[in-house]
Amino acid sequence: RGTSGAPMTELEKKTGSQYCDYSSTSHGYDDYRVPVGLDVILSTLSSYARRKEKELSDLRVLDAGCGTGNYLVALSPHVGSLIGVDASEPMLESAKEKTKDCENVTLHNADLTDLDLPAGHVDAVICNQVLHHLCDENGDKEKVTEALRQFSSVLKSEGALIINTCTPEQAVDGKWYTEAFAGGAKRIAKRFPTTSFFFTALSSADFDRFKVSVPPETIMSAEKYLDIHAPSNEAFRCCDSTFSLLEGNELSEGLAFLQGIIDAGTAEAYMQGRERLRAQIGQTTSIIAFKRF
Numbered sequence: 001r002g003t004s005g006a007p008m009t010e011l012e013k014k015t016g017s018q019y020c021d022y023s024s025t026s027h028g029y030d031d032y033r034v035p036v037g038l039d040v041i042l043s044t045l046s047s048y049a050r051r052k053e054k055e056l057s058d059l060r061v062l063d064a065g066c067g068t069g070n071y072l073v074a075l076s077p078h079v080g081s082l083i084g085v086d087a088s089e090p091m092l093e094s095a096k097e098k099t100k101d102c103e104n105v106t107l108h109n110a111d112l113t114d115l116d117l118p119a120g121h122v123d124a125v126i127c128n129q130v131l132h133h134l135c136d137e138n139g140d141k142e143k144v145t146e147a148l149r150q151f152s153s154v155l156k157s158e159g160a161l162i163i164n165t166c167t168p169e170q171a172v173d174g175k176w177y178t179e180a181f182a183g184g185a186k187r188i189a190k191r192f193p194t195t196s197f198f199f200t201a202l203s204s205a206d207f208d209r210f211k212v213s214v215p216p217e218t219i220m221s222a223e224k225y226l227d228i229h230a231p232s233n234e235a236f237r238c239c240d241s242t243f244s245l246l247e248g249n250e251l252s253e254g255l256a257f258l259q260g261i262i263d264a265g266t267a268e269a270y271m272q273g274r275e276r277l278r279a280q281i282g283q284t285t286s287i288i289a290f291k292r293f
Helices: 012-017 020-029 040-053 070-075 089-096 142-154 169-174 180-189 195-205 250-264 267-282
Strands: 062-066 083-088 103-111 121-128 153-164 207-213 284-292
Touching: 020 089, 040 070, 040 121, 040 153, 040 207, 040 284, 062 070, 062 142, 070 083, 070 089, 070 121, 083 089, 089 103, 103 153, 121 142, 142 195, 142 284, 153 195, 169 180, 180 250, 195 207, 195 284
Parallel strands: 062 083, 062 121, 083 103, 121 153
Antiparallel strands: 153 284, 207 284
């Protein structure tokens, strides 16, 4: 059990996710995923440093749910030190290899509901596309609430928290292909907290000064994301947990639909229409908050 008291499944104990087996997906993760919202993180950290009369290179940053270390590598040249925490040992092994030349990075195996770090230890916490993995199929967000409390505990006074997540609407319509796999998209949407949930839970965890930003980029490299054949590639599917929630024949039916529009010559028009929708609603949302003084 984490400090929230809710029982953990075997998968959650092993990978930190209630439904996605990152033990098997970690090896190909970096072939597709990119550190979305990096500009939001760097601008927030820079603003915090100026307010505290510090240099960016003075900051200690926690990457909560660091995965294979994409954000650790990207931020390493900019900040003083980074702590990468993840519940998945295979993800941490990948991060260890990736950050082997980053002398200011340390890695730590822990659940986000029990970080096991000193109070007031870091200037900032980043948490990217992670918190929905703590929610169950019924939308129970108790563990998300506890994770936010943990972030508050390890942050210094007025420290910055930057969360990248998806709104439920973005989970359903923020990617061009999710309409073909609507069952998985609708199930995962139930696990993504709403922005109003975050505002309430963050306030209860001693945060204020909330800001919301919608990064323009996609969670996967644009070249691979915009490949009409991508969903037929298992490695691609392993990098989007929407696919892990498909049931029955939903995968084969979705792939058959895509093959049908490819054969009919309408695939490009279909993707363009779906991408216009993404342009309106975004694919991810960054939520920024600061620990109260």
